Structures are given as C-alpha cells and as structure tokens.
Amino acid sequence: MSEANEVNSLRSALDLLRSMPGQLIETDVEVDPAAELAGVYRYVGAGGTVQRPTREGPAMIFNTVKGHPGARVAIGLLASRRRVGALLGCDPKDLGKLLWRSVDNPIQPVVVDGPAPCQEVVYRASDPDFDLYKLVPAPTNTPDDAGPYITLGMCYATHPDTGVHDVTIHRLCIQSRDELSIFFTPGARHIGAMAERAEQLGQRLPISVSIGVDPAIEIGSCFEPPTTPLGYDELSVAGALRGHPVELTQCLTIDQCAIANAEYVIEGEVIPGERVVEDQNSHTGYAMPEFPGYTGPASDQCWKIKVKAVTTRRNPIMQTCIGPSEEHVSMAGIPTEASIYGMIEKAMPGRLQNVYCASAGGGKFMAVLQFVKRVPSDEGRQRQAALLAFSAFSELKHIFLVDEDVDCFDMSDVLWAMNTRFQGDVDVVTIPGVRCHPLDPSNDPTCDPSIRDHGIACKTIFDCTVPFDQKARFHRARFMELDPTHWVPDLYE
Template sequence: MRGRLADLRTALAGLDATPGELVRVREEVPARYGVSARYARWAGAPAPPPTGPGPAVLFEQVTPDSGAPSAVLMGLYGTRRRAAGLLGLTPVELPHHLRDAVASPLPAVHVEDAAAIRRTACAPDLTTLPIPVLTDEDAGPYLTLGAVLATDPETGVRNLSIHRMCVQGPDLLTIWMVPGRDLERAHQAALRRGESLPVAIHLGVAPAVLLASCCPTSLVPAGLDELAVAGALGGAPVELMPCRTVDTDCIAHAEYVLEGELLADTMPENPGGAAATLEFLGYQGRAHPALPVIRITGITARPGAILQAVSGPGHEQSVLLGFGMEAAVLERLSRRGAPVSSVHCHTAGGGQLMAVVQWRRKRAAADDAAVRDHCRAILEEFRMIKLVVAVDDDVDPESDQDLWWAMATRLQADQDVVVLPDREGFPLDPTQSPLYSPTVSADGRTAKAVFDCTVPFAQRDRFRRPGFTRDAPPPAPAPRLPDAPLPR
C-alpha cells in the first residue's frame, strides 16, 4: 500500500513534524495499569473527568507481565481533526471519501517478494507482548485494536473487523463477536465443516486499513472486502503475504500479526469476576459467561514493533466508530434525496448513539416537515442511533458551543422534540432497560428523539446570524473637504 499512508510508522513520522501532535514517553511504564493511568488525562470524554482530547502518545518502554519492554501507541485517532488529517482530509470530507471507497473498491494484492518484507518470527506467547490492562477490575490484558482478518470458507469472502480479545493464557484469547456479523458467520461456516477458522490478528496498521475495518455493515455490504475499501480510501492496494503457521493471509506491513485458529471451544471471559473491560460508552463492561476461543499458533513482528491500543471509553474509539456511521447515514439520506450538507456522529454518544445532521438551506415551507421525516427515518433505520439533532447550514456541527447555542435558541421543547417510544436500541446504554424506564419493553429497547433545531422556513429572516467580513480591504480615507474660512 503506497498511497496516502503505507503503514503506521509513516503516520507517526508525519505527526513528529507537527508540534503538539505526538508525545513520546521514554521512561519505563508497566503494561498493567500504567499505560492507561498515564493516558487517561488525554483520553477525552466519555472517559471520566478530569480529561480532554489530546495528542497521540507513544510509550516507548512498556513492560509486559513477562518479557522485555517495547512500544505501545495510544491516541492516534484521539481527535477527529487528527484522524481525518492522517489521510489528508477534514472531518467533514472523510465520510464522503468512505462512501466513495465503498462505491469504487480497490482489491488487495500479494507482495511480489514476501521474503523482502522484514518480519521476525516470535514465540507464540502473548504474555511477552506489552498488552495493557486498563483497570484493576478488568478480566486481564485486552487487545483493543486487534483487526481480525478471516475468510468465510463457504463464500470465499474475506472480512476485516475489530474485536475485543482478552488474554486467557500464553496462547489463548477469548473473542467477543457481535452476533450475526461477518466474522461470526465465517466461524459458524467453519464449524459446520468440522474445522477451525484460520485468522490473522493485526496490531498497528495503516490509518486507511483501520478506518475501513470500523465501518458498519450498513455501509459495507455483505460480500465486499474491507481491505478493498481500505485500498480505495488510502489510494493504493493493501499488500498481503501468507501467514507462516495457518492457511490464511496477513497484512504485510502490520506491526504485529498474531496467527491463530478460532476454535469451537468456549470459556468465560472473566473466570474470577463479573467485569470485562471498559466499554466505549463510558461504563465498566460486564463479562460474558462463554466466549469463543482463539489459539495462537505464531506471532510475527516488524523490527521495533509498536503495539497500538485504545483505552475503552474516550475520543479515540468514538472517532473510529463515528466516521463509518456518518458515511452510512449520508448514504441512506442520499438515497432518500435529503438535502444534507454533513453528518457528525458525536463522540459523546460513542460515535454511534447521537447524530448531528446539518441541512442545506430550506427552499419552501414543505421542508419543515421533510427535515423531521428524514430524521425519523434515521432513527428507524439505524438501531444504534438514539438521538438526532437537526441544524441548519449556518451551525457548525463540529462545535459543541454552536450546537448548544442552536439547542438553546432554535428549539421549543413542546413542538420541536419528536419522540419515538420503545424502539430497537443498544443494551450497553444502561438507560435502555425496563429497570430504568417502564415504557421500555425489554433490555436493548429505547425511546428515541429528534431535536429539530432548524429554523422554520417562514421565519428564516428572524434568525439571521451576523456576518463578519474577512480580509476586507482597509476603508478608503474620508474625502478632504475644502477648508472653511475661520470665523471672525
């Protein structure tokens, strides 16, 4: 992949040249609690305060439970501006480019000379890697940005997706797969054949690859390879090479590749407690009683490999999830003919629960009802989205100040809030339960709402914002009047 960014290190080199974008921590830090505690002040909401979005942080000497120190990267995607900037784009542009990449994918290719790729074979021992343990409640060390590549043995379709995986032993991981998604279907297909599913888990990949792997199924249809989306987004094909110990491919320039088999076996995510690890909505996660198991058969690494991770709740995971959701909403609204300028899936909702939709200027009174109809459609079609905030094109969706200003001055609660009761939602939001609200029929059901902060067409002149002229020429000097005779 030789397009916008071939690998993670190219991205870091670009940040090194920009003051304040990359912090290097050179002292030794323990993987168990040390990385997360030091990064927390930069993680950003929904991490608990005091925190705020900050730089990417490269911990150069992170000590695992056993083994030598090595590097861990946190926060590369910790702000929307930086995440989009890694691809030479703005946050508003990136979702449109994701849509284009889905429409015109660029398939991955195999490297011509795999022997020329410098990768070192390591012992298949996860305890020697600097995998962070985030809190003392966690079930153990978690791979939080592990991009799993696998091929469905029945369809031949390849899938790349991010999953949380807990280290259960030197060569064992449990994996949480969202039911019904591509990786679970490929796993079930392998089990029907009496086989395990070969997988390659990547830690530290190019930005285009990671962003493509986070796209929802509502954007990337079944049968489309996320690596082809990544190639189109990055401007060049992703390069693959064969794994050494399992019959599948891996991304040639990944920092770490964990080769393994997704087995039929299951085991508890946390044999010793009720907690899993931190969830992206900001709460401590609950451990699953039985999860599928991956047996690691081999590990390869680039020289001086960097293990990339996220901290659970925080801007970074929300940013990664948000861009793909924005592209999916834009695609649906485009099919409906909605005049939309941009969509911003706010990090306060984990990049999933809250969508800000910016509408182009209304042209007729009928547009008042059309805005609400389109917003209702978003809530009905996307189960994860709980709140839609509609704003005009003179409001900046990326500015919390502007959003709150629009909410305060362009909304009357009794007529501009539309509630859709008891819809399908997302159970990790703790309000989506009958324990919280008697109007919710089951866990994972929720009331949804539209906050229409757009100006009524008939009253648009009453809501004009002042315009300040930029780069205006200096005012012309006042004309000189003839001297008047002095009074006597």
C-alpha cells in the first residue's frame, strides 16, 4: 500500500480511492444539502448505527450542490475500515497497533511561510455580503437537525496560559451569517478546557476550523486522555503516521494557525460569557444524529464562535460525515483500540492480541478484546485486561473477551464464541453505578430507578474465553491450509 505515502490532503486521498475499484463514486445530479444529501448516502454507504436499510459502501462526491455553485461535497471517505487501511498504508486489522506506535513517536507540526493552498480565496466577515450559509455547504443531516452542521471541522486552538496547541473535532452549527455554535462535552476535550480558561481570564479564544484535510489528521485528532493528555498536540500523531510533519499556516485575521492544505478554513474567536441555544433558528428540540444512532437533544449551553473570515482553495471540496455512520466508528473507534491495546500491552505484555471497537457500539460503547492464555496463571488476567480498559475509557459500556482463535473483527465469530464458550451465570461481570456516556439514552433514571443520574450506567464484561484448564475440549474444526487462488484466481480482487 505504498500509494498511501503520497497522501497528504483530501484531494490526494480521493485520488488514491479513485484507483481502487468500487471505493469512490461521483454524481453530477444536483443535491440539496438540507437533509437530502445525507439521505442519499444513508443508502449508498453510511453503515454504522444508521437506521436500516443502510450498508458499508463507497465514498461519494456530490459535484452539484444546490445553492453552492462551484462547491463539491465529499462524504464517507473513512466509512470503511478497508479504506482507512489503504489511506494509512496498513492492514485494516493492524490499524490500532499502528496508531499506538504513532502516539509514542510523535512528529510535531510545522508552520510554513508563504501563501497556503487553503488561502487561495479569501472572504472577510467585514464584507457586507459575507454569509456562512452561502460560503460553506454544510449539510443538514435530517429534517430534525438544529441547522447546517460542520461535522468534520478540525478545531485548532492554543491554551492561554501554557501556549500548548491542540486539535479536536466538535459539532459546529451555523447560527447566523458570521456565527457558529460549538458544543463542548464537559471535561472531555482539551479545547473546551482552553475556552474555559480563556473565559476565566475574560479573553476571547482564537480558533481555526480546517475542513477537508488528510485523513490521518482526522483520525489522529480523535485521541483522548489519558493517551494524549492536555498539552499533547494530536497533529503530531498524523505527522508520525505520514513520517513528516503536518504543515500549518498563519491565519489572516486571528492569532492562530490552520492546516495549510485544507479545503476550507474558518477563522474566529470563542466568545467568553456567552452561550447559544443550539436550535435557536429551527426550534426542533434536536441537535443532529449522534454516533449511538439517535438524534441528540439541542443544547442550551453551546459556546459562540464569532467568525472573522473564511478562506478556501479554488473549487473547494466540503467534507462531511453522518454522525452514526461507519465513518464515526473509524475515527473514534480506531484511536480507542490503539489506546486500549497500548495500556494493556504495558501492563501484561504479549497477552492481548488485538482490539476491535465494533460498529454496533459506534466505536465508543463496545470493545472486543482478543486475549491469549499461555500458562495457568493467565486465567483471570483477561478480566483484569477488561477492567484496565474500563478504568481509562469511561465511554466503554460493554467488553467482550474472546480467545486467540476467534476473529475479534467478525461479530458473527464473537457471537459464536458467546454461544459455545459462555455461561451467563458465571461469565458476566457487572460494575453498576459508573459514569459512562450521556448520549446513551438508557443511561438514565427513567429506565431504572437504581441509576442515580443521567449518564451513569452498568459496565459489563462478557467473558467468552475458554477456561485455561478446559482448552483441550474447545478445538475448532481443523481445515486444510492452502492458497485458494489456484482454483479461484479472482477471489481476493
């Protein structure tokens, strides 16, 4: 997969996908970004926890977007683990391990001089014709959305005290001609902490939003503590993945940098002391579809970004994703796999073979741990591994433990192990009353009075491994190992 070495932007990523049969399609038929675009891709390739019928399919480019002449919209770039592997030059099953190594070997971003590709066209908010609604073809995913959402904006900011930088993805809703709302999950992301500190100081927080970038940046930006603590710039993960630093450029209207080869950059400032009702224009009561597969409630505590400028490449490509799609599983799940693998490998080297944060959990709620027991004293360590994962990643709710002969990436194989190696009365470990994720609607006192607060849940381990002293009884049927392409040459094309 050496072609991945040539990828450094959205455009070069799309060029690679064009060379892969069945991985990218385009249409010139006009599409309305208001609900229609996402509605089309739901059938083409969204996958994930999107309401059925959906499927894993190709990425897609819409070349004619209603109300946005000259702009294009790309969707689903990462909505396939196979595509992610191709774009990062890695076997799809080894992606978590690749990212884990990249975190430990960061390459810091660099600021480059001269005109940047993302600044070929400049629109300033001081211009009376400036209008985010017209400049940015941000889709509305469903008819219930609060408004047009930027779902793949790489938000970049600097801590006002320490000067450290960070990049994260937040949901951004266009609220007026020059205002965005940004939602910070309390205590979850570094830029939220930066905004809170700036507010304490009575300062505005300069922030850039880069849209349409190298997929390595999008995946690297989804790491969270404790793997990447405050002060760790996740752009350095993308640098490690590519073997060279991410290039930044100085913004034109704020004291901040942006990703130099982005398709769009929004320059703005987070305003202290002001909060925005997310659906103040639509009054739907909803925000947008989130990764668990439900449309989340609109927040009345979003922060405000006052936009100073929008810069773009010529004929820019807007990149977007559907919240519950397989694309979210790739971006959120693979970094979580990397984090779990690294933590357990340090605690008990050689036992954990692989990790999969499955689509059914949106990449966050569920993990499958493939564990090998080599000696009698390894019995019980598989559950210790699950506890380690739970202790560090609060969003995890369910962990399935399987043996090394079970493909952790094949949920049918995982369920086979559950049906033949699992007994509910002895192999379930429950940990009630633990803080989990607020977007899981079942984590609420209305579902069970024993739940004390919204967002508290019962974490559960499903131990589908064979007891060490019983391994001789659980050998799978043994088939002949051979190369089938001698008989079916086109099997793996």
